[in-house]
Amino acid sequence: DIQMTQSPSSLSASVGDRVTITCRASQAINVWLVWYQQKPETAPRPLIYAASSLQSGVPSRFSGSGSGTDFTLTISSLQPEDFATYYCQQYNSYPYTFGQGTKLEIK
């Protein structure tokens, strides 16, 4: 199985900050990576698919990059509604696997 490792596990930041979350795959997955945002008691919301393609309706302050084994999610200017937990997930092969999550908290 492909292991996905996110860093950091938690992050404190302020409104307006630029934030980067990293996801590393244990083997190459091309660009078959998706980023989700999840708020408490709600389903995950897709943000980025194919490593860098913005899901429809997602603000342009979210961006993704990477290929192979190393990927990043960047939020260019944090807004109050962005404080949530973020997950990466590979869909290169089954079983699909998720990172452990990064909890983004208000500083």
Added chain:
Amino acid sequence: QVQLVESGGGVVQPGRSLRLSCAASGFTFSNYAMHWVRQAPGKGLEWVTVISYDGNDKYYADSVKGRFTISRDNSKNTLYLQMNGLRVEDTAVFYCARDREKLVLGDAFDIWGQGTMVTVSS
């Protein structure tokens, strides 16, 4: 409006069975592969299983293989998860989710249901 609505969750004793349903609306259900993903309380996301758009292909996580069975009824626009031999560690919110692209097997998810809680406890 594209929507997935799960049902069938509840409290069940270890070793018993439960069947979850996921009702789809607002899109051509028979064109999309469908997944189940679960999340234990306070934990991360775990992919459980997938079924192809035509029902011919299925894959399972090792943690549920041999105990859970995914199926679909395209005439009823409904996805199912039959869960047998439930264990305490199966306690989780179960989400159904749709592949982003139609007529493929192996894509990101773009639509998720709201989830249904399954609690396995004696």
